[in-house]
Amino acid sequence: MKNAVLHSNFLLIHKYLHNTPLKKWVEQDEDYVDVYHKDWNPLMVVVDQIEQGGYSVEITSTIVIIVDKENGKEIIEEQGNSKIEATYKAVVSFIKWCDLG
Numbered sequence: 500m501k502n503a504v505l506h507s508n509f510l511l512i513h514k515y516l517h518n519t520p521l522k523k524w525v526e527q528d529e530d531y532v533d534v535y536h537k538d539w540n541p542l543m544v545v546v547d548q549i550e551q552g553g554y555s556v557e558i559t560s561t562i563v564i565i566v567d568k569e570n571g572k573e574i575i576e577e578q579g580n581s582k583i584e585a586t587y588k589a590v591v592s593f594i595k596w597c598d599l600g
Contacts, residue, residue: 505532508591512545515594536587545590556589558582563589 506529513521513533525531535542546556554574555566563585565575575592579585 502532503529505536506530508587509533509535511591511594511598515597516545516548535590537583539583542583542586542590546586549590549593554593556586558586561585565589565593 509532510521510526512535533541535545546558549556549565553568555568557564557566560582561580561584562576562578564573566573574596575589577585577589577592579588
């Protein structure tokens with residue numbers, strides 16, 4: 500993934516988790532991408548937040564499905580080359596879905 504995409508995704512994730520403004524240089528520096536795409540620890544914080552919001556996050560080897568617990572409806576399904584890539588993609592897709600909903 501290119502830094503511009505990773506940076507944009509980082510901004511989305513930060514807003515979803517914290518809803519607090521970042522320093523201006525962080526917002527503007529496309530090389531600042533954080534580690535959500537390659538480190539399970541911060542990525543699972545996002546997964547936990549999604550689950551606390553009433554959704555189930557089902558992680559398999561290379562596919563992640565996010566389901567609305569209330570009605571059982573599948574909201575997001577993402578596939579990746581690895582478990583962490585699929586989870587990262589699903590988290591980003593879910594946050595984008597929330598912003599549109």
